[in-house]
Amino acid sequence: MARKRRNLADLYHSLSIGVTAVTLLLAGTGFIIVKSHSGESWNQREEIILLISLVIFVLNAAALWVKAVSVRTTERESAHRATDWWPHSDPLTGLPRHRWFVDYLEEKLADGNNNRKTAVILLDIDNFKLFNQTMGYRQGDQLLKSVSEVVRQNLRRGDVVCRYGADELGIIAPCDSLEEARALGSRLAAEIESCPFGCLEQLPGGIITVSVGVAVSPDHGESSQELLKHAEEALENVKHQQLDKYAIYFPVIKELEKGLLASEKDFITTVKTLLSLVNAKDRYTYGHTQRVLRYALMIARKLGLPEEEIKIIGYGALLHDLGKVYVPNMLLKKKGKLTEEEFDLVKKHPVIGAEIIKPIRSLRSVIPAVLHHHERYDGKGYPQGLKGKEIPLHARIMAVADSFDAMTTNRPYRPAKSVREAVEELRRCAGTQFDPEIVWAFIAALEEDKESRIS
Known part of the structure; x- marks a missing residue:
């Protein structure tokens, strides 16, 4: 045994x-x-x-x-499969097209051996239509190619990118969570923003930004249709949130749109985009426009102007700094005193703003306020050196409202004055820099206003 x-x-x-x-x-x-x-x-x-x-x-x-x-x-x-799109690629960017993207997404979602989540990330180039209008379509094509290349170079192994729309890129990426997918989208957006695109010298700030929409399967759906719909809705929400930052300015424009021709409504859309661009590049301008609008309307009502004229003054306040879209960002945020050459460049913004809105027939009544809001009552202002009553009434109102807000707001080169100090400065400059009648009307309105009452 x-x-x-x-x-x-x-x-x-x-x-x-x-x-x-x-x-x-x-x-x-x-x-x-x-x-x-x-x-x-x-x-x-x-x-x-x-x-x-x-x-x-x-x-x-x-x-x-x-x-x-x-x-x-x-x-x-x-x-x-990952390269069979070459015969059908987008000729401009060299990326696969939308149809291939959808087919590939369906294939990834149907892969039962894949234990990771599948993310769809949509990147939309902000203000791309404006860029094309400003710089020309050839430069727009070059920008799209450059952005596509930045994205392609910063993808991880296993990620794919396609041209999803006219100004959109789509990315399919394996991930373990929604947070990981969002982090990838944020990183790509940061890479694009930090890239010094050579064709942006003439645009403010010299940067391009993108909005990002993210969806992850199975969290947001198990089919390609559900996933893409969620990603597109997320992208729209992001873009609306960005516009909401400037929504306080747009109700006045919406009233104006009612009387516009169809051809002019497209231009109003461009004006909105320009306002958003100015406000995005300079946080001071963001709040400055709404405060000047409020002060200008206070003055207009105190003077007893008719409602139609008050509305025009509101448009002028809304658009008075529109020309700053062409002022370099470094000058708007400079902490020290501007050189003579730099100040000459800044002084061009009233003329540029007037030129931007000139093609809109219904906005022509706003041009004097935009063009002359930096004139002085003693004739030492710009751009035309007008004096006294030569300066349009709306521009004289804008000058007081604009200067008061500048004095009561912190700037990189000096702290804000108190309301009382700013009022004293208005009194001191009445008859030289400002129309005395406008100054007295504004001071009276401030004394009556609960939010701005002089203490």
């Missing part, structure tokens, strides 16, 4: 040696070790063991070979 148990143990040990060889095959090794117990020759038992080991080895090797062939075939198919 003991002899039988020892033989079984030897058999198990020998079989283990053979199986060990098969296990080693998984790591790429292909050999068998069989230990002989006779020391001189192979006996029948050992030959049987060797035969069994060889059979096990061959069967396992065959199974592994079939699996390896299957994996390589799948890899080749995936590699081919």
